[in-house]
Amino acid sequence: MASVRSVALKALSGPSWSYLVPRAQTLRVRAFTATMSPPSKAVVYEQHGPPDTVTRVIELPPVEVKENDVCVKMLAAPINPSDINRIEGVYPVRPQVPAVGGYEGVGEVHSVGSAVKGLSPGDWVIPSPPSSGTWQTYIVKDQDVWHKINKDSPMEYAATITVxxxxxxxxxxxxxxxxxxxxxxxxxxxxxxxxxxxxxxxxxxxxxxxxxxxxxxxxxxxxxxxxxxxxxxxxxxxxxxxxxxxxxxxxxxxxxxxxxxxxxxxxxxxxxxxxxxxxxxxxxxxxxxxxxxxxxxxxxxxxxxxxxxxKWMGTDKAKECRSMIDYLLDRAREGKLKYEMELVPFNNFHSALDKALGKQGSQPKQVLTF
Amino acid sequence: MASVRSVALKALSGPSWSYLVPRAQTLRVRAFTATMSPPSKAVVYEQHGPPDTVTRVIELPPVEVKENDVCVKMLAAPINPSDINRIEGVYPVRPQVPAVGGYEGVGEVHSVGSAVKGLSPGDWVIPSPPSSGTWQTYIVKDQDVWHKINKDSPMEYAATITVxxxxxxxxxxxxxxxxxxxxxxxxxxxxxxxxxxxxxxxxxxxxxxxxxxxxxxxxxxxxxxxxxxxxxxxxxxxxxxxxxxxxxxxxxxxxxxxxxxxxxxxxxxxxxxxxxxxxxxxxxxxxxxxxxxxxxxxxxxxxxxxxxxxKWMGTDKAKECRSMIDYLLDRAREGKLKYEMELVPFNNFHSALDKALGKQGSQPKQVLTF
CATH class of the missing domain: 3.40.50.720 (NAD(P)-binding Rossmann-like Domain)
Structure with missing residues (x-):
């Protein structure tokens, strides 16, 4: 689910998102000259429905990087069938709207809060267990969310290794x-x-x-x-x-x-x-x-x-989950685990989405690159 | 399955069973004046098929009670639906024919072999795990087959407690x-x-x-x-x-x-x-x-x-099985476990069988008494 802060949305077009921007809070935070993320571009949906009509790419204002937070510049994130079901609202766990799409992906650490240990700018990380909101250029989340992976991992496999x-x-x-x-x-x-x-x-x-x-x-x-x-x-x-x-x-x-x-x-x-x-x-x-x-x-x-x-990952399995992901990335690096993917620049999100929706027949998994 | 010895059958009517009687062996045994069972009456089927046409009540000659054997005078045995399926040959485990019908029941120890410990004439026993061949007046089987039960148990519940x-x-x-x-x-x-x-x-x-x-x-x-x-x-x-x-x-x-x-x-x-x-x-x-x-x-x-x-009982579960049966008979004795049964003398086997086959509509479980 999108964190409260990542819902500090500023609409690219029109005023419909303006009620979502917590202006007073944003102003107060800025008054303390806190570390801020860069502005982010995100695929957001305001209501459940057909993904090609309810999703929009919008710009989000910078958010504060608190002492335990890590700001990650996303590198790649796939469009999985379950992402589509989540937007449609037919998945058993319905994300609260408005929400940022996507559930897994890989990124590079951009900046870290003062209390963060074990992660530094330049590290590659994946959200593990994954969580909603990976279709955006910058994500700020607690350090516990992020699992540092081997930077030799092929990026598109790191982006798709979990689901x-x-x-x-x-x-x-x-x-x-x-x-x-x-x-x-x-x-x-x-x-x-x-x-x-x-x-x-x-x-x-x-x-x-x-x-x-x-x-x-x-x-x-x-x-x-x-x-x-x-x-x-x-x-x-x-x-x-x-x-x-x-x-x-x-x-x-x-x-x-x-x-x-x-x-x-x-x-x-x-x-x-x-x-x-x-x-x-x-x-x-x-x-x-x-x-x-x-x-x-x-x-x-x-x-x-x-x-x-x-459900399995939701039951306190983070540690087991992460060591299995390392195992899987080792196999991907060795070429012992492979599958077809098509890398698509984030700016072409809606054409990748159309392919993922099957509008052009069977297609390889669509992986957005940022 | 009927033991080899209980298939020492002597037909009540006609010569069709005569090939089953191992005459030489019977004669040899008698020459040593071994302990013998009384002759037994049994429901036997020579081939699989409709139970009302393939079953016959025949007389079996005495069999030897070897040193580890127990000869049991049966008191009661039910006609379960699975007994019918076994005779029909549609049960996943097909008894080898010719076979004596029935799978569970209760009896009284009639005589014991010289090496038998813990069982004496007059004791009530059930075959546990159950085994084919309970529709007969006397059964001779190894002492390990028999589980001694509380004689205060209601006989019809003892006869039906397993299946x-x-x-x-x-x-x-x-x-x-x-x-x-x-x-x-x-x-x-x-x-x-x-x-x-x-x-x-x-x-x-x-x-x-x-x-x-x-x-x-x-x-x-x-x-x-x-x-x-x-x-x-x-x-x-x-x-x-x-x-x-x-x-x-x-x-x-x-x-x-x-x-x-x-x-x-x-x-x-x-x-x-x-x-x-x-x-x-x-x-x-x-x-x-x-x-x-x-x-x-x-x-x-x-x-x-x-x-x-x-299948469960076949996997070395005899001990667990017997303590559960004692528990169940305790409940039956207390009146905490009850169900309807109709007791039918063994001589009326075929009318009990017709009821068990549903020829007269829904009927209580038929329990043969010997």
């Missing part, structure tokens, strides 16, 4: 103890989380069975996933067989499955799972529910669970 | 730690497991929300469950409201739910569950699958599990 790769890593670790030689099965394998699961699993010697949609280009998608380390890639129609386990070859039956699609694609994950296996749902791209037979629970002893990164 | 009440108790203990004041929700509440859950929960100060079918007599069913200790009883149609939780009154939201129906009745259990709650499926009376939304897993963090007593 997708951390979901993949945490789901691989949270539900079932996997050892080298074990197998996981997933649908929606071409999603970024899906691609991260393939690569992070392979790094640990864990095999992956991957299910993708039937569509033009599925052969290319299969090749791409195999190049990332996928052991098997099947389209849904290839799995319309009596016994999907006959397709496992020499691989053991998977103990863990991931579902981000629902409907038939979820049923296919369940079919691959071994006795006592677990399926974790983290998305529902088909907008269809998950249907499970009674005997899957009783006689096959399957467990069905869900995972939501935002 | 239904132990399922109820174990499910209350296995998945979620419940404390006094907590709430569970269940469908199929009029089933015997459902009735046991109500009573065992109430004994621990745990409230129950109960869902029953819409049908003639649902008012009587509601009253009956309330008399057993149910806090709330709703028919499915009463729950066709926007917010079922508004019906909870002062009760906290349930953390644990039980489903033995599937379809809409399972969805209603899920609706009542609190954030992070667990639904355990142990039956599927509607023969409909369970359908769950993606957001139930991700944002409501629900877990869906299954429970199958036979």
């Amino acid at each position: 997708n790769p951390l979901t993949a890593l945490k789901m691989l670790e949270e539900f079932v103890t996997l050892n080298s030689g074990d197998v996981i099965v997933q649908n929606g394998a071409t999603s970024i989380v899906g691609q991260c699961i393939i690569q992070l699993a392979q790094y640990r010697g864990i095999h992956s069975i991957n299910i993708i949609r039937d569509r033009a280009g599925s052969d290319e998608a299969r090749e791409k996933l195999k190049n990332l380390g996928a052991d098997e890639v099947f389209t849904e129609s290839q799995l319309e067989v009596k016994n999907v386990k006959g397709l496992l070859g020499s691989l053991p039956e998977p103990a863990l499955g991931f579902n981000c699609v629902g409907g038939n694609a979820a049923s296919l994950v369940l079919k691959f799972l071994r006795q006592g296996g677990t399926m974790v749902t983290y998305g529902g791209m088909s907008k269809k529910p998950i249907t499970v037979s009674t005997s899957s629970f009783i006689f096959k002893d399957l467990s069905l669970r869900g995972f939501w990164l935002q | 239904n009440p132990l399922t109820a108790l174990k499910m209350l203990e296995e998945f979620v730690t419940l404390n006094s004041g907590d709430v569970i929700v269940q469908n199929g509440a009029t089933s015997i497991v459902g009735q046991c859950i109500i009573q065992l929960a109430q004994y621990r100060g745990i409230h129950s929300i109960n869902i029953i079918r819409d049908r003639a007599g649902s008012d009587e069913a509601r009253e009956k469950l309330k008399n057993l200790g149910a806090d709330e009883v709703f028919t499915e149609s009463q729950l066709e409201v926007k917010n079922v939780k508004g019906l909870l009154g002062s009760l906290p939201e349930p953390a644990l739910g039980f489903n033995c129906v599937g379809g809409n009745a399972a969805s209603l259990v899920l609706k009542f569950l609190r954030q992070g709650g667990t639904m355990v499926t142990y039956g599927g009376m509607s023969k409909k699958p369970i359908t769950v939304s993606t957001s139930s897993f991700i944002f409501k963090d629900l877990s869906l599990r299954g429970f199958w007593l036979q």
Whole structure:
């Protein structure tokens, strides 16, 4: 959520934002010649609704950098699907409006308050756990918000390391103890989380069975996933067989499955799972529910669970979260974790947003650069 | 499964069983004047199929009571739905045929082998974990099979204490730690497991929300469950409201739910569950699958599990199982655990079977007495 201070907004165009500017407070702060941030440009929405109509790029006045604060000049921040849902107001946690968009990103420390320890101008930091408001040029937040990362990290991976790769890593670790030689099965394998699961699993010697949609280009998608380390890639129609386990070859039956699609694609994950296996749902791209037979629970002893990164990170997991992020950035630096992104200058925010909204068909993840 | 010796069958009518009698072995045993059981009458099936056509009552010749064996004169054994499924061959574990029917029951020790410790003629015992073959007048099995119980136990409860009440108790203990004041929700509440859950929960100060079918007599069913200790009883149609939780009154939201129906009745259990709650499926009376939304897993963090007593007991749980059975028989003796049964002499097996098969509409559980 946008901090109170970052809502000291000055509208670029028209008077509609003027009521948001706490003039008296701003004047008082300035009277003490406190350290101030530079003015910032931000993507703000005043009400929930279609992101392309409710968001505006506006200029925010300088805010005070208090003794425990760090002022960060943002370098890059992605447009994730969940950012869009937050603006639409359909996400389970609705940011209070007016709010600045964005939830993760990477920046460089610009200035620090007098009591800040361990962070200096020039350091690279990410907000960790992430928090709303990364689509702006300068952010001032308490030092506890910021996690210092290795400056050798590729900037676009640092900007996107939490929402997708951390979901993949945490789901691989949270539900079932996997050892080298074990197998996981997933649908929606071409999603970024899906691609991260393939690569992070392979790094640990864990095999992956991957299910993708039937569509033009599925052969290319299969090749791409195999190049990332996928052991098997099947389209849904290839799995319309009596016994999907006959397709496992020499691989053991998977103990863990991931579902981000629902409907038939979820049923296919369940079919691959071994006795006592677990399926974790983290998305529902088909907008269809998950249907499970009674005997899957009783006689096959399957467990069905869900995972939501935002909730997990909200439960005092900052330390665990940060060491996992360091691990993931190490993999990205080694080239062992990769996915497609398109870097777009912040000034072109609305064209990046249109791409993220799917107006031009399937596009790589849009990452704003500042 | 029937032990090798109890398959020393002698047909009452016709020669079709004669190949099963290991004559040479029987003769050899008799030559040593070993301790022998009395002859036994048993319900046997030679092949899987409709229970009313494939079962026959036949006479079995005496079998040897070896040094570690106990010969038990059966007193009572129920006809459970799973017994019917085993005979039909539709149960996931298919008994090898020919087999003696029945899976639980209670008997009195008739004679013991020379090395048997802790069991004497006159003791009451149940096979624990239960095992196939209780529909016969005398059973000879290793002493480890038998659990000595309090002879003050009501015989019909001793005969039926494992399959239904132990399922109820174990499910209350296995998945979620419940404390006094907590709430569970269940469908199929009029089933015997459902009735046991109500009573065992109430004994621990745990409230129950109960869902029953819409049908003639649902008012009587509601009253009956309330008399057993149910806090709330709703028919499915009463729950066709926007917010079922508004019906909870002062009760906290349930953390644990039980489903033995599937379809809409399972969805209603899920609706009542609190954030992070667990639904355990142990039956599927509607023969409909369970359908769950993606957001139930991700944002409501629900877990869906299954429970199958036979599998749980198969994993070295004999000791835990027996102390739970003693606990349950204590409750039955106190009148804190009750359900309807009809006692039927073993000679009337086929009329009891017809009732158990539902040929005369809904009937109390049929318990054979020997």
